[in-house]
Amino acid sequence: MSSSTVVADEAAEAALAALSAALDSIAALPTTLPEKVQLDILRGLESAARRIPALGHNALLKVLKAPDEVFGNQRNRDVVADALRITRHELQRRIGEAEDLGERTSLTGQPMPALREHTAAAQRSGLIGRDHIKVVRDFFRHLPNSVDIETREVAEETLATLATTMRPDELKKAADRLDAHLNPDGIFDDQDRARRRSFHLGKQGPDLMSTGTFTADPELRADLEVLFAKWAKPGMCNPDDQSPVVDEEPTEEIASKDRRNTGQRQHDAIKATCRAMLASGDLGQHRGLPVTVIVSTTMNNIQNLAGHAVTGGGSMVPLREFIRLGAHTNHYLAIFDDSDGRPLYLGRSCRIAKPDQRIVMHAQHRGCTFPGCTRPGYFCQCHHCKAWRAQNGATDADELTFACEFHHPLVGETENDWTTTPCRAGRYRGRTLWIPPAHIDPQRKPRINHYFHPGEYLLDEDDEDCRQRIR
Incomplete structure (x- = not known):
């Protein structure tokens, strides 16, 4: 490692430590200060809170563009979301904001100003916040393609300047008026309409x-x-x-x-x-199954008509609707034994998982089993915990698991790969353990994805029990 890299790391640590110390100093201020001083503190904190996201735009974009091996071949978006403990939806919002307000480079590598240059400058100065930025970004999202670049640049500068003196609701009024001025007849072409189409559930x-x-x-x-x-x-x-x-x-x-x-x-x-x-039946197949609804629950829930069932998409269905689903079309309904969590039937051995085995995996795992992944079963691939070819693994339901297209390639036989194995005992029997490579976790402690089984977040994790599961 070069000395310049070490200095850069030390400088970053010192800067973050100074920021933390400054916050500690503000937190230590007495609450008995005069009201006007308290108002000044609020202004200062608001300005700092607005500046901080601007400082992270370039860092976020650089992390997202990092080579696969930097973070152990994990998907960079997942690494950021887990490190910051934010949702994928919030991460997507931050990425969009960073792409508009972060620094850019030309095709020849020359630095370029931000796409929304004046808005970015106002954020770096602490004069505008997230809600102001949303108004500006929404304005351009709805602006017709027919508006030329020069006009767009003037409009962005105008809105950024107004944002420094207005509340977000006032800025929205001004933006709507500017939109009406630039597109008085409400003319949109096919490309504008195609860009705006959406469905959000x-x-x-x-x-x-x-x-x-x-x-x-x-x-x-x-x-x-x-x-x-x-x-x-x-x-x-x-x-x-x-x-x-x-x-x-x-x-x-x-x-x-x-x-x-x-x-x-x-x-x-x-x-x-x-x-x-x-x-x-005209919808064909998806990942080896006819396109249909897959829902699972436990025998105890069926007997008591209590609790809920879970679909292959990760949503919950009340028990009475679960039973009613069975009367329509060819939906797959899977039932589990409460005593040990194992499915009431298993599949057969062959290279490719049979439809009934995929149904069992939908019911048992519900989604990708990689720790922290949120991709539901409808978007996952079948994975042999014990490699079918290299390790003579069987294609039995209790030897198969779900892995999404981003995490499935992480599994392999080298020292830099993750490995998987079924949990053989304990409260997580039948679930999939992911064992990280040593460069991610020197102890190689097995990990389980609890996202699709949220009740497990409330259980205590026992290290010894974790080791016993793979024996």
């Missing part, structure tokens, strides 16, 4: 309901209009009816008894459409 709430938002292009809107005209009229696709009307026209009596509002009828129409497509 939010997280499940405590009641297991999900809120989503979407921006539909004209073609999707036309499709939805005809769908709702048929299946969202009163009396159609009503789950409250013993035999919901789907193909034929509902009678006046059935329609008059329909107490759903328009939004509820449209929701049920979309659900009926999805159900019909899944039942048709």
Whole structure:
């Protein structure tokens, strides 16, 4: 290691230590200071809080571009999210902000100013914060492609200057007015519309309901209009009816008894459409299985009609809806024994996992088993814990596990690779242990992904028990 690298490391450590010491000094200030002094403290803290993200933009972009071997061949995005203990969604927001406000280089390696140069300067000065930046970024996200570069640069400078003297809500008003000035007729081309199309399905709430938002292009809107005209009229696709009307026209009596509002009828129409497509068999296969719903639960939950089931996408389904799913299409429902967590049936030995074995993995592992990974089972590949060819591993359900496309390549036979093995005993029996290479963890302590089994976060981790699992 060169001396310059050591100095750079020492300088970084000294700077971070000084920052921490400054925060300790502020924390030690007496609470009896006059109110005007307290207001000055708030201003200073707000300015510092706004500057700190700007200092991290270049570091974030550099870490993301690091060669694979720097972080043990792990996906750089996962390394950052785990190191900072932030969600992947928050990481994506920070990446987008860094790409707009961080330094750039030309194709020849020459330094270039930030894409939003004036906004970046205002953030570095501590004059604007995250909400101001969101207004500016949203403005350009919605600006038509027809607006030329020079006009865009003037608009960015104008908004950045206004942001230094306005609250975010005031800036939003100014941005909307500027948008109306630059595009008074609301003219957008096909590329603008294609860029704005989206569908976002939010997280499940405590009641297991999900809120989503979407921006539909004209073609999707036309499709939805005809769908709702048929299946969202009163009396159609009503789950409250013993035999919901789907193909034929509902009678006046059935329609008059329909107490759903328009939004509820449209929701049920979309659900009926999805159900019909899944039942048709026209969606082909995904990772060796027909495209259909895979849901798992335990025998104890079935007997008591309590708890919930888990889908291959990681969402939860109430037990009564779990049972109702079994009456529709060809959904796969897997049930587990509560006593030891093992599936009630196993697959057969061959090179490629059979569909029934994949179903067992959906039910048992629910998603990628690499520690901390959040990719659900629908997006994972089958992995032999014991290599099928090199170690004569069997393709049995209890020897298979899930690994996503990012973490599956990390497993290998060299000293720089991760290894996997099924947990043979203890509270995690049947789960997959990932053993890191020595350069990541000299003790090579086995790790388990608890993300899809959140109740395990509340359990104490015993080092000795962890070692016993692989014996």
